[in-house]
Amino acid sequence: MQILIPALIFAGLGIFAGLLLSIFSKVFAVKTDERVEKIREALPGANCGACGFSGCDGYAAKLVEDDSLKTNLCLPGGEETSRAISEILGKSFEAVEPMVAEVYCKGTSETTEDIFEYDGIYSCSACNLYYSGKGKCNYGCLGFGDCMNVCQYGAISIVDGRAHINESLCVGCGMCANICPKGIIGIHKKAQKVVVKCFNCDPGKYTRNACTAGCIGCKKCEKTCQFDAIHVERNRARIDYDKCTNCGECAAVCPVKCILVKDI
Numbered sequence: 001m002q003i004l005i006p007a008l009i010f011a012g013l014g015i016f017a018g019l020l021l022s023i024f025s026k027v028f029a030v031k032t033d034e035r036v037e038k039i040r041e042a043l044p045g046a047n048c049g050a051c052g053f054s055g056c057d058g059y060a061a062k063l064v065e066d067d068s069l070k071t072n073l074c075l076p077g078g079e080e081t082s083r084a085i086s087e088i089l090g091k092s093f094e095a096v097e098p099m100v101a102e103v104y105c106k107g108t109s110e111t112t113e114d115i116f117e118y119d120g121i122y123s124c125s126a127c128n129l130y131y132s133g134k135g136k137c138n139y140g141c142l143g144f145g146d147c148m149n150v151c152q153y154g155a156i157s158i159v160d161g162r163a164h165i166n167e168s169l170c171v172g173c174g175m176c177a178n179i180c181p182k183g184i185i186g187i188h189k190k191a192q193k194v195v196v197k198c199f200n201c202d203p204g205k206y207t208r209n210a211c212t213a214g215c216i217g218c219k220k221c222e223k224t225c226q227f228d229a230i231h232v233e234r235n236r237a238r239i240d241y242d243k244c245t246n247c248g249e250c251a252a253v254c255p256v257k258c259i260l261v262k263d264i
Contacts, residue, residue, distance in 0.1 A: 033064045035088055042084040046076045046152055048173035050099075063089065072096045076153075076171040098190040099172025101155070101165050105141040105184050106197035106258055108160045112137050112211035128181040137210035139182060139200040147176035147185060167262075192241050193262040194248060201234045208256075215258045221250035 039060040047055035051073035053062060063069050063085065072082040072094040079096045086093045118127050118134040124146040132138040143161040155169035156176060163176075167190070177185040184199040196215060200207045204216030217235040229243035230250050237250070237259065251259040 035064050036060050038088050039063055039085055042077070042081055042088065043074055044077045044081065046173055046175075048076060048152075048175045049178070050075045050173045070094055075099050076173050078171070099187050100167050100170045100190045101172060101174070101176050102186050102188060102195055103141060103147075103163045103165060103184060104186060104195070104197060104199040105139070105162060106213040106260075107135070107137055107140040107211045108162060108213070111213040112140060125179075125181045133182075135210075137200060137207075137214065139184065139198075139202075140211060141184060142182065146179050146181070150175045150179050188241065191246075192239075192244065193246050194239060194244055194251060194259065195262065196230075196237045196239060196259050198236060198258040201236050203235055207235070213256060213258055216256060218255060220253045220255065221259060224249050224253045 037060075040056060043056040043060060045056055049055065051059045053059040056074075059073065063071065071085040071089065071091055072079075074081045074085075075096065077096075078098075082096050083093050085091075113136050114134045115136050116131075116134055118130065120126055120130070122144055124133075124142040124144040127133050127142050127144060133140075133142045135142065141162045143158055143163065145156075145158050145163070147163050148156040148158060152173075152175070153169050153171055155166045155171075157164050157166070163185070172187050172190070174187050177183075177187055182199070188195075198207075198211075198213070198215040200210065200214045202210070204218065207214040208216055215236045217232045217237070219232045221230050221237050222232055226249070227243050227245055227247075229240050229245070230237055231240070232238075237254075239250075246261070248261040251257075251261045
């Protein structure tokens with residue numbers, strides 16, 4: 001009896017506490033719209049932030065909360081996800097514009113070189129803390145693969161010391177662009193096939209000394225373009241894609257061949 005009575009007391013307290021928890025869970029329960037969970041299941045779970053929100057959970061909640069928010073902001077999910085979300089919310093389907101990442105650097109072992117041997121943490125971010133990196137060009141790809149490591153789609157590889165994007169695998173989520181310490185990875189529409197593969201903003205003679213594939217700001221592309229779509233700003237050619245027609249005339253006259261016309 002000495003053991004039985006305490007056991008019964010504890011059992012009774014446990015049952016009582018369980019009842020209290022059950023009552024409190026009902027009284028203080030936060031009501032959630034079941035559509036949020038359905039949308040979350042439709043999203044790919046990349047949590048890349050390409051939609052403009054902190055992650056898939058944030059985007060799903062905001063879609064239910066804000067009726068004006070577009071259903072096609074998830075780039076990794078593409079049109080399949082946009083269509084599923086539209087059906088859940090009872091909205092008309094909105095197409096997703098295919099996007100792709102671009103590394104604005106053409107430097108290789110043949111066009112540039114290192115100025116010192118880096119023996120620290122194998123990371124672009126770490127190397128960049130030492131005199132803006134080991135490369136002769138302060139704007140060039142460091143080639144340690146921080147972007148490759150963060151890519152969830154296997155779309156990035158390091159080739160000859162430079163990050164290379166496999167456009168057939170890239171979904172344009174932007175995680176690589178966010179982590180690049182040099183800021184030389186951008187996101188643009190996949191249909192835009194003319195790109196300036198240089199991010200150097202130094203005057204031409206200094207750029208040429210750092211990398212023979214760098215933009216020297218000669219303005220030949222600017223003078224050639226019939227659509228006013230390319231201008232040299234801060235010593236580097238920049239393309240206005242709202243005006244660019246993908247004609248490729250700028251690439252044809254570029255003396256250092258840092259403007260490329262890609263196959264779509």
